[in-house]
Amino acid sequence: MADEKYIPRLYGRQQDKPLKPRQARLMETLLPRIAVPVDGPIDPAALFPQAEEIHLEVGFGGGEHLAWQAAHQPKAGFIGAEPFVNGVGKLLGLIDDEDLDNVRVHHGDARPLLEALPDACLARIYVLHPDPWPKKRHHKRRMISPWFFHEATRLLKSGGELRVASDIRDYIRWTLMHAQNADAFEWTAERAADWKDRPEDWPQTRYEAKSLREGRTPSYLVFRRK
Numbered sequence: 001m002a003d004e005k006y007i008p009r010l011y012g013r014q015q016d017k018p019l020k021p022r023q024a025r026l027m028e029t030l031l032p033r034i035a036v037p038v039d040g041p042i043d044p045a046a047l048f049p050q051a052e053e054i055h056l057e058v059g060f061g062g063g064e065h066l067a068w069q070a071a072h073q074p075k076a077g078f079i080g081a082e083p084f085v086n087g088v089g090k091l092l093g094l095i096d097d098e099d100l101d102n103v104r105v106h107h108g109d110a111r112p113l114l115e116a117l118p119d120a121c122l123a124r125i126y127v128l129h130p131d132p133w134p135k136k137r138h139h140k141r142r143m144i145s146p147w148f149f150h151e152a153t154r155l156l157k158s159g160g161e162l163r164v165a166s167d168i169r170d171y172i173r174w175t176l177m178h179a180q181n182a183d184a185f186e187w188t189a190e191r192a193a194d195w196k197d198r199p200e201d202w203p204q205t206r207y208e209a210k211s212l213r214e215g216r217t218p219s220y221l222v223f224r225r226k
């Protein structure tokens with residue numbers, strides 16, 4: 001996939017305000033215990049010896065969706081990747097509050113993490129409200145890409161799910177176009193409600209709440225790995 005390789009550079013903010021003291025403390029104490037190192041191949045069974053399946057969230061923002069999923073599926077293991085330090089701090093707070101023992105965190109770019117995971121190790125991938133990069137010259141920065149679908153094809157088990165949400169119509173079109181070119185995936189929607197209504201096991205994210213307040217309408221795409 002050399003020709004489709006992502007640009008190995010992160011765009012967008014990685015910190016806004018200073019961390020709250022508790023979050024700063026959790027970065028020092030909790031994060032080292034649950035961090036996923038991306039300095040070589042990752043063995044998911046070593047990360048989650050008891051888990052029946054493993055899910056990955058790319059760009060978890062404040063972590064509310066990831067923490068909710070982890071609390072509602074205690075038999076699954078969850079890996080979250082997020083470069084934004086304030087988001088990582090928020091997720092650590094939720095993990096600590098709810099005593100979650102099935103979450104591992106990569107504080108950084110999700111893309112090398114994806115490449116370090118072995119084939120067919122995931123049951124689900126979530127990409128919720130990825131940065132839209134609306135300008136055409138910035139489309140190469142979008143997370144959803146031929147490279148991403150190549151990795152998702154490799155990483156998801158047969159029958160696994162890729163969930164993508166966006167409130168940007170062009171990003172939804174873009175995702176559907178790339179999914180159509182990815183033979184291993186089928187879009188599960190059969191009627192408009194399947195992509196217009198958020199499923200019950202898919203809690204609202206912080207970004208989505210803001211988007212609704214501002215009058216935008218999210219869409220929810222679910223693709224199945226054939």
Ligand SMILES: C[S@@+](CC[C@H](N)C(=O)[O-])C[C@H]1O[C@@H](n2cnc3c(N)ncnc32)[C@H](O)[C@@H]1O
Nearest residue numbers: 059060061082084109110128129131205206207
């Ligand atoms: C618009 S926000 C959405 C956050 C969250 N998913 C939500 O719905 O509230 C996009 C997120 O993707 C993260 N992000 C951007 N590039 C990323 C990358 N290469 N790997 C992982 N996360 C990334 C950003 O830091 C940001 O938190």
